[in-house]
Amino acid sequence: MRILAAFLILFLPFTATAQTGLPPAPYAYRQLDDPAKEAEAKELMEELRCLKCQSQSIADSDAPMAGDMRSQVRERIAAGQTPEQIRDWLIDRYGNWVSYDPPVTTATWPLWAAPLFLLIMGLWLARAKFRRKKDEG
Amino acid sequence: MPKDNIIASKMVGKKMPDFALPAAIEQRPGLSSGDLAGGNPTLLNVFASWCLPCIAEAPQLLELEKAGVEINAIASRDTSADVANFLNRWGNPYARIGSDTRSAVQLEIGSSGVPETFVIDGNGVIVHQHIGDIRKENVPELLKILEEAR
Numbered sequence A: 001m002r003i004l005a006a007f008l009i010l011f012l013p014f015t016a017t018a019q020t021g022l023p024p025a026p027y028a029y030r031q032l033d034d035p036a037k038e039a040e041a042k043e044l045m046e047e048l049r050c051l052k053c054q055s056q057s058i059a060d061s062d063a064p065m066a067g068d069m070r071s072q073v074r075e076r077i078a079a080g081q082t083p084e085q086i087r088d089w090l091i092d093r094y095g096n097w098v099s100y101d102p103p104v105t106t107a108t109w110p111l112w113a114a115p116l117f118l119l120i121m122g123l124w125l126a127r128a129k130f131r132r133k134k135d136e137g
Numbered sequence B: 001m002p003k004d005n006i007i008a009s010k011m012v013g014k015k016m017p018d019f020a021l022p023a024a025i026e027q028r029p030g031l032s033s034g035d036l037a038g039g040n041p042t043l044l045n046v047f048a049s050w051c052l053p054c055i056a057e058a059p060q061l062l063e064l065e066k067a068g069v070e071i072n073a074i075a076s077r078d079t080s081a082d083v084a085n086f087l088n089r090w091g092n093p094y095a096r097i098g099s100d101t102r103s104a105v106q107l108e109i110g111s112s113g114v115p116e117t118f119v120i121d122g123n124g125v126i127v128h129q130h131i132g133d134i135r136k137e138n139v140p141e142l143l144k145i146l147e148e149a150r
Helices: A002-017 A035-045 A064-078 A083-094 A109-136 B052-066 B080-090 B104-108 B138-148
Strands: B042-047 B071-076 B096-100 B116-120 B126-131
Touching: A035 A064, A035 A083, A064 A083, A064 B104, A083 B104, B042 B052, B052 B071, B052 B080, B052 B138, B071 B104, B080 B096, B096 B104, B116 B138, B126 B138
Parallel strands: B042 B071, B071 B096
Antiparallel strands: B042 B116, B116 B126
């Protein structure tokens, strides 16, 4: 109990001062009325990285700035932008890093090529093995 | 990815996007992108009253202002009363302060937190981003970058 009290005294005032006093942006926690558009927005939010809490998507984060980003995503989708336009808008400002779904570039193409290459290698090895078995039998 | 990873803005080298923010406090005008292309290099400081490192960099900002640098500011997710209290307590080095209540302009310029400071040349092009608080040793660096942007 005493440890808990000490913990609260130590950390509560800090977290209280390190947060903004303003309410969240209008669409940070409010869904779009159109379910199809909300689904589109949600899918994109799960693929965008929180700037403050880098191991989370903005869909998972309660950081105020992640809320501001969610609101931007929903408002832009509602205004008729495509998820790709919104993703590109953020990549232009923060780099590929901001997206969990990185585009194919000279630096990222092995991400797509490596599994294919390994699959072909595996098939080739398996074929060689099967053939040997047949020869023996 | 490590937690302390720094995300640099990809807007360095590009023109400041168009924006117009209302005044954060009564004593200073708001801030728009047009204010940042006035012919001379300026600093754009992103800060908040709720940000502890912003207190740490306050003396350095005052020093830069004394050296004749025009400093404009974006107050991030803040109330007018809190900004006024903060500046009364730690000093006000700013010519203009725009209130960015939804991080909208921060997102436009690729800023991922507070404090951050951008060097902008006289044509409104972002030439440098300083992430985190400005320390004593950063003051001559920033003065040099401002001079080179002239």
